[in-house]
Amino acid sequence: MLQVHLVVSTFYQTNCWVIELPEEKLCAVVDPGFAPRKAWKTIKDLAAETRFILFTHGHIDHLYGARYLQQKTRASCLLHPLDDKFRWRWLAFSRAKFSPLADGQLLKLGSAQIKVIHTPGHSPGSVSYLVEDCLFSGDLLFADGVGRWDIPGGDFREIVRSLQDRLKELPDDIKVMPGHGPQTTLAIERSRNPIFWKKDQA
Numbered sequence: 001m002l003q004v005h006l007v008v009s010t011f012y013q014t015n016c017w018v019i020e021l022p023e024e025k026l027c028a029v030v031d032p033g034f035a036p037r038k039a040w041k042t043i044k045d046l047a048a049e050t051r052f053i054l055f056t057h058g059h060i061d062h063l064y065g066a067r068y069l070q071q072k073t074r075a076s077c078l079l080h081p082l083d084d085k086f087r088w089r090w091l092a093f094s095r096a097k098f099s100p101l102a103d104g105q106l107l108k109l110g111s112a113q114i115k116v117i118h119t120p121g122h123s124p125g126s127v128s129y130l131v132e133d134c135l136f137s138g139d140l141l142f143a144d145g146v147g148r149w150d151i152p153g154g155d156f157r158e159i160v161r162s163l164q165d166r167l168k169e170l171p172d173d174i175k176v177m178p179g180h181g182p183q184t185t186l187a188i189e190r191s192r193n194p195i196f197w198k199k200d201q202a
Contacts, residue, residue, distance in 0.1 A: 002112060002132050004177065005042055009035035012061035017136055017177050018042050024110040028052040029069060030129060030136045031179060036065025040072050050075040051109055053096075056138025056179060057126040058086030066096035078107075080118065083125030086153075101127060119166050121159030122147035128167070135170065135186070136177045143176075143184035146195055163196050 005018040014033035021027070027048040032039045043050055050073035055062055058079055063086070066077050081100040103118035115130040122139040126147075129136040139147035140162055149156040172187035190196045 002134070004134060005046075006177075007035045007038045007042055009033045009038070009061075013180055014061045015177070015179055015181075016065075018046070019109070019112075019114075019131055019134075019136075020046055020048055021110045021112055022046075022048075025049060026051055026110045028054055028107075028109050028114065029073075029075075030054045030177075031056055031062040031138065032065030032069045033062050034064050036068040036072075039065065039069060043073065052107060052114070053077045054114070054129055054136075055079045055083075056128065056136065056140075057123040058083030059123065059139070060086075062138065062179060066098075070096040080116075080125030080127050082120070083123055083153075086123065086125075103127075117166055119162035121149060121155055121157075121162050122151075123153045124155075126162075130170070130174075133173065134175050134177055135167075138179040141176055141189060141193075142178045142181050143189070144192070146193070147179070160195055163193075 003020045007016040011034040016032050016035045016039050017030040019028045025048050027050050029039055053069055053075050070077050077096045077098045078101050079098050101116050105116040107114040117128045119128045119140045120126050126138055146159055149159055174186045176184045
């Protein structure tokens with residue numbers, strides 16, 4: 001059975017998620033950010049092999065720990081190519097070897113599948129990862145809010161499309177594991193977040 005472990009960095013309060021398959025001793029890491037050492041300790045405590053280091057987008061508060069964690073785990077770092085420009089901007093901190101992601105791509109983590117969903121808006125290459133009943137949403141969707149769009153590469157209309165169109169087939173009971181803040185569900189956010197059901201202007 002899938003288990004999810006949360007590590008929060010003290011800098012920017014970014015959520016790093018460790019996805020574990022205990023019976024298979026496998027894991028994947030989402031957004032190590034400024035907590036790669038905490039993530040590595042969690043992985044060692046689990047005695048699990050890390051297959052993937054996944055990034056929801058290329059901002060420094062999510063990308064920072066890429067090199068450290070890749071050196072420790074030898075796992076593949078995966079990022080959507082539309083966010084490569086951010087990776088190059090932070091090159092001093094992200095000299096890991098990255099592989100590109102594509103919308104709809106399925107990554108095999110033992111008996112589990114990780115589905116890549118391109119969900120731009122906070123950045124051009126933002127993605128969410130669907131693993132069983134968990135959606136790792138990065139800075140697209142938070143409890144009671146959405147990610148910023150008033151930054152380079154941000155686009156409010158794309159956030160609306162991502163929430164209303166790209167996630168529309170997902171059931172309400174999906175658990176949302178955001179890039180910052182507490183866990184929520186799609187049912188909760190769809191019921192009280194107007195961006196899910198009302199077009200708006202930036």
